[in-house]
Amino acid sequence: MSAPGLSNLGARFTRVLVVVGLLALGSVNQQGAALSAVGLVGVALSWLATHPHRPRVWAVTTALVAMLTALAPSLMLVPWASAGVALLVYLQLHRARTGSGPADDRVALVLALLMLLYAGASRRSPVVGLALLTFVLLAPGALATLELRATEQRAGDAPSALGRRGLLGLAAASTLLTAAFFLLLPRIDAELLASSQGDAEMSGFEGADVNLGDLAGLQGSEELILRVRVSDEHNEPLYGPFYLRGLALDWFDGVRWASSRTATQRELVEPYDFGLRPLPPGVLRQEVHLEPTVSAPLFATPTITRLFSDDRVRVDELNGRRFDDSPRRRRYTAWFDPRLGDGAIQSPTASEGRFALQLPSDLDPRVAALAAQIIGDATTPEAKARRLTRHLRDTYAYQDIPAEGEAGQGLVSFLFDTRRGHCEYFATALAVMLRAVDVRAVVVIGFYGGEWNDVGGHINVRRSDAHAWVEAELSPGRWSLLDATPAGGMSPGDQSLLNALSDTATAWWSRWVLDYDLTSQIEGGRALANLFAPSGDAAPGAAAPGLAAATPILVGLGALVLAIGARGAFYGAARGPRRVIGPEERAWREGLALAEGRGHHPPPALPPVEAAEWIFARVGEPARPLLTLAWLHHEACFGPTPPPEGAKRAKLALRALLLLPRAVPPTS
Template sequence: MSSYGLAGSGFGALASTGALPPAAVALFSIVFALSWFLDPRALRRSLPPRIAGSLLPLCIAFAAIDGAWLSRSWPAALVHLLPLVTAVRLLVRAREGDHGVLALLGLAQLLAAATLTGNLVFLFWFLLFLPSASAFLILLEMRRGHGRSLRRTPAPAAAPPPAPQRAEPDIVVPFPAGAFASAFIGVALLLLAGAIPLFFLLPRVTLGLYRQPAGPTRFVTGFSDRVQLGRDGRLEPSDTLVMRVRTDPPDPRRELRWRGLAFDHFDGRAWTRSDTGTRPVPVQGRFYKLEETAQGTRWIEQTYFLESLDTPVVFLLGRALAVGREAGALGRDASGNLYAQRPRGSRLSYTVLSDAVEPDPAAISDLFPVPKEIGRKYLQLPDLDPAIARLAREVTRAASGRYARALALEQHLRRGYTYSLELDGLAGPDPLAAFLFEAGEGHCEYFASALAIMMRQVGIPSRLVNGYRAGDYNPFGGNWTVRQRHAHSWVEAWLPPYGWIEFDPTPSPPPPSRHAFVRALTDIGDAVGLWWWAGVVRYDSSRQHRVAGRAAAWVTELGGRAAAAGRLVRDRWPGRLLARSPDHPPRIPWRWAIWLALPLLLAAPPVRKALLRARARLRRRKLPRATAVYLETLDLLEARGFGRRRGQTPMEFARSMEPHPAAAPLVELTGLYYAARFGNPAPPAPGPGFAPPLRSLRSALKKNPESPI
């Protein structure tokens, strides 16, 4: 049964990766269920020997065909071979060694699954595999011990007629469920105790499992080469998970936006990027360096856990200064957009360092000139309704300076227009004019487009940015959970000396209504998933070095505290204990000494007795069963105050118990003990054994605990 658990949990882990075709999963499940009810020995005998012996070579030949023509991938063919061989072995197993082969095949499938996925479902199958492995090891050792005992037992001498052989009277020995459970738990804990240090100490491969294929790709909107306005219909929000983000320091109250793509060119209906070429980002140590660090930088570190998205965009917060090298090869275009090269359908995890300094309005001045390249690219305007320019000038008439004009336009849109996912009435030739002067409502792309164009109308370089709002803060995991419904658009304006500053003209949409209990369960599940990725899957060599450094620092600090405590005891306590003068007699802390010694004195006898009993039980395991049962009986009597005197034979001791009700069962037990040790080695058919008189003895002692001796 344990070998079935190993094979089943290993296959379950492999099937959960998506590496097996659905037909193969269904076929193996049917074979797995049938093999439990079929007799594999009979099935093997029914097959011709030539066919039974050629099953494994046929599996290997199929794997070769699979690797060369079907899947055209030798690693995939090897993955397909493992469940195939397991299914064959389940159907035709005939020897005891086949259970060991099934266990090894289950382990191989589990290891293959570990290299193919980092999904939390793998943890479920691993937790099923662990108890099966513990039970398998225990049962294997029990079987080996039974085999060794049979080999040590001498063969009975041939004598007519053959008599039933037994070395002592039959003793009812049930399956040691308690001992098996203890050993089971002990082996499981031992495996965990050995695996946890290995997890932290073994060298790490820097690629990491987060970049491995992780199921179907998730399609996200807003990150193509074009943002189109003027479409009718309704946008349906989706709860598809996009990414999780942790910030250090965490600040759930701050309004955060995860920047994705910036667009600079507007033709009246759509935003595009005028320059799509990318250049590699220079590397400096463990990071890709994006910008120089200025004095007064306020660092904020973000760790992103992206799902398998259909976009190579690297998301970041605000003014990013550096990106961790774990993101892979990075490219950057002229608008500051970052792209990572990663396999299709793979997750991505990386770290970003950003500057979180808020701009000081007093430091922003129109005296700083706008660079020609910035003006040429980010002040571009198409042919639009002249009313848009008049509205921009009217809103900013009372504002002095670029920053004040930008704030005035932002507040005008926030307060004068309504957020809506309905797009009816915006499909004309000039969707911005329809939004500003007719509909008066729209989604974030209309708000951001209107702000960017009106900023350009009053001489502020600007561009449209697509990304995500902060998302839902998870207090259990300390992270932001970002879903597709958090997709968002805003504006970046060029305001020297800070450079690009974010402005968000869109009113905040109402949050989705969820019951508090449902939200708590969702957050807990999300936190567990993030813990699995951050603490297990993403545990690479760099994190290993950081953990080792923290452990070394902790040990050093602990050693320093111990040394300081030792110096304190050495300097102060001897003087307080040995001070001898008429005015200051020796001050010995008797009260503390008594309070400390009293529990030790009270606990010493029970602890000593428990240790002696444990040692006695260990010794009895090596004794014959009758002797072990009789010694257990003596311990039971001694615990009730019925001790055997020196020089008393077992039967004398039993009869000295009379007239106590426990005397009769003790005499019967002693007789069985005599028969087992000194009687005929081949007595007649076995009787009920030690169990009934032992139960009677326990019952009599419980009802009549007084000693007659």
């Protein structure tokens, strides 16, 4: 590769990274997008004005931008911080395009990195990841070519040490080392300074109160709430649909549901419970990736038998589970036994719920009358519940988005006037009528259904999959799930292939980049240890971390090894074969050792011939055999052909060198 091309390459890489930084900035928010768009226009302008003799375009552009960024906060178009970022962008562009030397380009690279950092700290989308990957691939090559250009300017000639292969080697080494560092650096979440990472709010879930009709607001939202992968003991995925229980609400005042959670809460799991205890066969595993939510409820099937999470989870009297700390992205695993059925919901304290039979004080007497009419002669709670559920399903219509004038309708309106509504109305009607006929019941909100992703083997649960149902005590201490919502309101769907691929990539990004944490590292370490442990020591069942858990650690170590192995590719020149030490070199080494043993120490940096000359200059003729040895060595190493009879001549010279006198110690 010629040197001018190399210089251009460095500038080109810098320009690409500037654009990448701008794109990453654009992905943060609307203001970032606007700044990025303007910045990209600036890059396009600079592209047109590439000629070095046209700096006026840039001067005018910079002046305009400086003026705009100064005026924008005053006009309340953008806040001061955004204006600062805008200025940064243009300073960068300006320096990148008008910079006269490699130092300017280096500054441009550092500023591009700052933009990436800003984007990375603000948004966690794969776009930022791609931008960072581009930086990892191009930055070493850009820096190296810029350094070559600087050397060229100083030394006055054009170095060509870094070829295409060298650039590729740099990119490969950088990528591998970055992967290794990323996977092996211990995750420390010190939280020395307050930081909140929650960016998704879930109305209807963040507080203890849910107004009747609230869930209708979630129906149109496609925002992803969680991904769940349910698998059997053979790790085969199950399609569902599954009920993912969130919070249970037991207090109803006619308009809103609330939870009577008492202050006494117990911890459900200890942190870092890795599930070493064996599981009974047939237990299913659900692995949940929960997006950040404000209230941080834990969504899982109602009958979980074990939970594994690195976060502290608290459970209230109604078996509602919440994470204990600030909102953030979470990953947890729960196990449940499908053979236990719906009737085995473990709500040991919910049976003592003080409000499970509570009814609004101003409840229309027609509701109780309707309930009594529906259950007829049924006497057992189970029979009552069956009749009420069937009645609601058969005689009422599902409508996710309320019609004009029906938004926020009351229970009475639903039961006697409109006779249509969404799941929350069905659940409320069922719970209230059950209570009216002396059956303990609570309303549960959570999710049901979701989209099956065939590529990733998981279910995407979005806001629109929010659902409400009822849990009732059908026999003493035995709570069952009752869902009165007609089937039309709960239709799980499949994703198209394109969406599934995109979603899988996002899930992969979340799983291996965003959610990679200390637990994953410890789990990976344990899995690695299990590999080398005797088979009897490994934890049985699905709870034991498998080889998949060790993948990040293995990949990290492998990347480290590959990066070390890739060192030969850093330079364009091919590495020569492994050098074999010939008789001439061996004889030279012996000769030099002999000379040094007799007190003749040439400077360590001297090569053989110079070292021999150095000794010869001080000792004289007796050191001539050493000179012969040095030249033989030189000829053997660098000559076109090996020296004739080199070994024999070296042997003779070595013998003659025995006459070398000892060095005379210098007198003062």
